[in-house]
Amino acid sequence: MTDKSKKKIHQAVPELANKLAKGDIDRREFLRTATLLGVSASAAYAMAGGVAGSQFVSSALAATPKKGGKLRVSMNVKEIMDPATYDWGEKGNVARQFIEPLVRIDRNNMAQPHLAEGWSASDDLKTWTFKLRKGVKWSNGDDFGADDVVFNFKRWLDPATGSSNQGRFSAMTRKIDTGKKDKDGKKVMSTVASEGAVEKVDAHTVRFNLNRADLSLPESMADYPALILHRHFSDEGGNLAKNPVGTGPFALKQYAVGEKAVLERRKDAPWWGGDVYLDGVTYIDHGDDPSAQVAALASDQVDTNYQTSVEQIDTIKAIPNLVLLEAVTAQAGVARMKVTEKPFDNKKVRQAIQACFDRKRMLDIVYRGLGAVGEDHHVSPIHPEFAELPALKQDYAKAKKLLVEAGYPNGLKVSIDCVSNPTWEQNTCKALAEMCKPAGIEMAINIMPGGTYWDRWMTTPFGFTSWTHRALGVQVLNLAYRSGVSWNETSYSNPEFDRLLDEAGTKIDPNERRKVMAKLQAVLQDDAVIAQTFWRSVFVAANKRVQGTFAQVALEHHYEKVWLA
Amino acid sequence: MIVFFLRRLAYMALTMAVVSALLFLLLELTPGNVATKVLGPYSSEEQRNLWLEAHGYSEPLYERYISWLGNFISGDFGQSLRFKVPVSEVLWPRLWNTAVLGFWTFAVMIPLALVLGVLAGMNEGSALDRTISVTCIGTTSVPEFASAVFFVAIFVFWLKLLPGTSGMANGFTFQELILPVMVLVVYDFGYVARMTRASMAEVMTQPYMRTAVLKGLPYRQVILKHALRNALITPFTVITLQINWLLSGVIVVEFFFAYKGFGALILEASLNQDIFLIEACSMVAVFVAVVSQTIADLSYTYLNPRIRFA
Numbered sequence: 001m002t003d004k005s006k007k008k009i010h011q012a013v014p015e016l017a018n019k020l021a022k023g024d025i026d027r028r029e030f031l032r033t034a035t036l037l038g039v040s041a042s043a044a045y046a047m048a049g050g051v052a053g054s055q056f057v058s059s060a061l062a063a064t065p066k067k068g069g070k071l072r073v074s075m076n077v078k079e080i081m082d083p084a085t086y087d088w089g090e091k092g093n094v095a096r097q098f099i100e101p102l103v104r105i106d107r108n109n110m111a112q113p114h115l116a117e118g119w120s121a122s123d124d125l126k127t128w129t130f131k132l133r134k135g136v137k138w139s140n141g142d143d144f145g146a147d148d149v150v151f152n153f154k155r156w157l158d159p160a161t162g163s164s165n166q167g168r169f170s171a172m173t174r175k176i177d178t179g180k181k182d183k184d185g186k187k188v189m190s191t192v193a194s195e196g197a198v199e200k201v202d203a204h205t206v207r208f209n210l211n212r213a214d215l216s217l218p219e220s221m222a223d224y225p226a227l228i229l230h231r232h233f234s235d236e237g238g239n240l241a242k243n244p245v246g247t248g249p250f251a252l253k254q255y256a257v258g259e260k261a262v263l264e265r266r267k268d269a270p271w272w273g274g275d276v277y278l279d280g281v282t283y284i285d286h287g288d289d290p291s292a293q294v295a296a297l298a299s300d301q302v303d304t305n306y307q308t309s310v311e312q313i314d315t316i317k318a319i320p321n322l323v324l325l326e327a328v329t330a331q332a333g334v335a336r337m338k339v340t341e342k343p344f345d346n347k348k349v350r351q352a353i354q355a356c357f358d359r360k361r362m363l364d365i366v367y368r369g370l371g372a373v374g375e376d377h378h379v380s381p382i383h384p385e386f387a388e389l390p391a392l393k394q395d396y397a398k399a400k401k402l403l404v405e406a407g408y409p410n411g412l413k414v415s416i417d418c419v420s421n422p423t424w425e426q427n428t429c430k431a432l433a434e435m436c437k438p439a440g441i442e443m444a445i446n447i448m449p450g451g452t453y454w455d456r457w458m459t460t461p462f463g464f465t466s467w468t469h470r471a472l473g474v475q476v477l478n479l480a481y482r483s484g485v486s487w488n489e490t491s492y493s494n495p496e497f498d499r500l501l502d503e504a505g506t507k508i509d510p511n512e513r514r515k516v517m518a519k520l521q522a523v524l525q526d527d528a529v530i531a532q533t534f535w536r537s538v539f540v541a542a543n544k545r546v547q548g549t550f551a552q553v554a555l556e557h558h559y560e561k562v563w564l565a
Numbered sequence: 566m567i568v569f570f571l572r573r574l575a576y577m578a579l580t581m582a583v584v585s586a587l588l589f590l591l592l593e594l595t596p597g598n599v600a601t602k603v604l605g606p607y608s609s610e611e612q613r614n615l616w617l618e619a620h621g622y623s624e625p626l627y628e629r630y631i632s633w634l635g636n637f638i639s640g641d642f643g644q645s646l647r648f649k650v651p652v653s654e655v656l657w658p659r660l661w662n663t664a665v666l667g668f669w670t671f672a673v674m675i676p677l678a679l680v681l682g683v684l685a686g687m688n689e690g691s692a693l694d695r696t697i698s699v700t701c702i703g704t705t706s707v708p709e710f711a712s713a714v715f716f717v718a719i720f721v722f723w724l725k726l727l728p729g730t731s732g733m734a735n736g737f738t739f740q741e742l743i744l745p746v747m748v749l750v751v752y753d754f755g756y757v758a759r760m761t762r763a764s765m766a767e768v769m770t771q772p773y774m775r776t777a778v779l780k781g782l783p784y785r786q787v788i789l790k791h792a793l794r795n796a797l798i799t800p801f802t803v804i805t806l807q808i809n810w811l812l813s814g815v816i817v818v819e820f821f822f823a824y825k826g827f828g829a830l831i832l833e834a835s836l837n838q839d840i841f842l843i844e845a846c847s848m849v850a851v852f853v854a855v856v857s858q859t860i861a862d863l864s865y866t867y868l869n870p871r872i873r874f875a
Contacts, residue, residue: 072734079647079648079649081649085603085604085605085608086605087604087605087606087607088605159609159611159612159615160612160615160619161612162600162603162604162608162612162613162615162616163608163612164605164607164608166609166612167607167609189611190611191609191611239649241649257647257648257649257650257655258647258648258655258825258829258830258833259732259734259825260732260734282734284732284734285732285823285825286730286732286823287820287823287829288820289820289821289823291714291717291821292729292730292821292822292823294729295717295721295722295729295730296728296729296730296732296823297729298721298722298729299721299725299727299728299729299730301728301729301730301732301734449836451602451836451837451838454601454602454605454606455601455602455606457606458606486607486609487607
């Protein structure tokens with residue numbers, strides 16, 4: 001890639017603009033793909049506005065924001081020592097008030113540069129160049145720059161760090177032989193950063209050299225374990241709670257796991273993003289009892305919360321000073337079957353289980369219809385490349401026939417693992433079990449605490465796993481269904497699927513990608529490794545005085561422009 | 566007396582040793598990997614193995630237990646996995662919070678239960694006795710998780726009088742303590758009152774009571790001097806045993822009201838297989854159980870000089 005190509009826009013962008021003008025793709029798809037390819041958001045909006053003739057209306061607030069006041073948020077306050085190993089959105093939310101990601105998913109579900117100023121990709125989508133924001137100050141007085149980003153990536157890709165980012169950025173890793181043998185005499189392999197994967201170009205430019213095309217690289221940088229730490233994080237103790245050096249709008253003042261986190265507006269230097277209206281943010285932990293959160297909201301002990309469960313919607317609506325915020329997401333629960341374990345190693349058994357479900361009814365019963373039905377291929381209608389396939393129907397005759405063919409003429413006994421909380425997950429399993437009965441499938445439900453479930457989510461023969469929102473369809477397919485990837489919980493392995501996935505990853509135009517997606521979705525649906533019930537919306541409750549807040553698709557808290565009326 | 570003390574002490578040490586060894590064994594047998602708890606479900610097998618090795622989990626169980634025991638005796642309770650701080654840093658403040666909750670619960674419950682119990686027992690079979698007894702049975706039969714919902718519905722959602730949670734996020738306030746104390750008192754006072762009533766009623770039928778009344782002592786004096794001292798031995802035992810109950814009984818209340826106490830801590834530690842924290846919590850629980858029993862036994866000698874320790 002030459003220096004010239006870094007400055008020019010990606011070759012696919014003019015083509016996309018043409019399609020937008022012709023109405024082949026919609027505005028949102030255009031914006032998403034163009035920004036992914038490194039066109040700045042404002043330029044993309046301008047292009048979209050120019051092409052489609054519509055004016056982009058900013059979500060600017062109607063009233064003038066008022067400075068002052070502290071926002072009180074009900075949320076579990078978990079330990080936040082090392083962002084690289086974060087496994088809960090709550091951890092990310094406290095941290096993101098004072099450390100920031102390179103890329104952020106905004107309220108329109110679009111990737112926006114944050115600590116990065118912008119990026120560009122080579123035509124084969126294997127070389128990505130990220131320009132970093134200049135003039136960003138760490139709270140210890142240092143300048144933010146390429147060294148920080150390089151440090152973080154190297155740390156994530158090191159297996160000793162234990163970061164899930166190793167899986168997220170697997171296109172920058174390779175496997176090596178450690179020379180050791182395990183108990184069974186098999187070679188012990190280690191996953192490490194591939195040679196020259198992360199490269200500092202200058203003080204504010206970093207280049208990523210990938211082994212394979214990855215369209216979703218910027219989106220992956222928006223996940224909570226990818227919050228950027230100061231380059232001396234490890235040398236200075238490696239504990240964010242004790243040494244909270246950050247670039248963000250707030251500073252961590254007090255931290256007690258399980259109790260509260262107190263953040264105050266940064267005073268050492270102005271935040272790079274301009275005015276911050278709140279004096280501070282206080283997170284208060286109300287434990288795992290959802291009713292405690294509602295009680296706290298009702299008695300005005302807090303202004304907003306992390307998440308409101310679907311069961312509580314009516315209660316929240318009945319309290320006059322509260323509003324309910326909704327985000328339509330690609331979050332989903334999947335009843336996933338491990339193809340290496342009996343009886344799920346038989347495709348007909350898996351298909352029989354799928355055939356038992358009435359998905360619309362499931363969504364209505366368990367989630368009050370607030371979402372979209374799933375189709376067993378883990379690509380959501382809100383994904384830009386979603387391809388519509390024929391709707392799945394409940395068919396007991398087919399299920400019974402499949403069971404007979406699979407060698408279970410007298411029915412089948414299975415047991416599914418699921419978490420006790422949030423309750424919609426176990427409720428879904430209960431509904432699944434009921435729907436399986438008429439076909440002669442007896443499904444026992446093994447409800448367990450989340451901690452226990454996450455110990456076995458990769459190994460249990462049959463489990464109900466919830467997957468968080470990902471902005472692109474190919475993203476989740478790459479993480480969960482590609483052969484041999486670390487989060488492949490079903491042990492699914494299909495060379496044809498992998499090949500199609502590779503192909504989809506090179507199609508920048510969502511319409512072109514959709515053609516491949518139609519095949520991909522059909523393959524995954526037919527191989528029947530998951531029974532996917534529905535896509536769910538997520539909800540946040542807030543007091544009416546809170547202005548400028550919204551439910552983000554991954555329940556992230558973007559509070560820098562929030563204010564209290 | 567000294568022999569009694571030493572025996573109790575030895576008994577306590579033995580219980581602690583057995584409980585801690587059992588816990589280590591049980592947590593070891595529980596399926597699941599502590600590294601998954603720390604690194605999260607999305608870590609790879611290789612990453613988890615590296616973590617286990619780096620944190621001494623590759624050594625055999627007995628070696629880990631002995632090294633934990635040595636540290637524990639020297640006052641080092643280890644590092645909490647969940648909180649990522651030394652165990653003592655979370656344990657003592659949480660224990661203090663539960664002590665505060667327990668203190669106020671007792672401060673309200675004991676006078677209330679004793680007065681009601683004595684009043685009922687003094688007039689066994691009267692309308693007052695029946696009213697008190699039925700009320701006591703009624704309140705004691707409602708479990709805490711039910712009464713908690715009930716009180717929150719009334720005082721928080723309907724009357725809007727009290728705060729709904731008791732996290733004490735802005736420092737200690739009595740307002741936030743009212744509901745948890747109310748739930749605990751309502752659940753527990755009936756039991757103590759019933760015990761007091763039974764004991765009182767029994768004393769009232771004793772010949773010396775009849776004698777005292779017949780020889781013309783004022784009734785007030787008969788009750789205060791002759792009846793109460795004898796009638797209070799049973800409730801006293803019951804009350805000291807309530808200290809023990811409170812330590813685990815608060816789990817529900819602390820969970821419901823998000824009160825940051827010892828009960829909520831035990832729950833959190835158990836759900837997360839936070840081994841050192843679970844061990845420390847159990848040691849505290851054993852200690853409190855043995856100490857409260859010892860206090861109960863010792864107080865007998867004061868209340869009833871006929872009891873002597875061999």
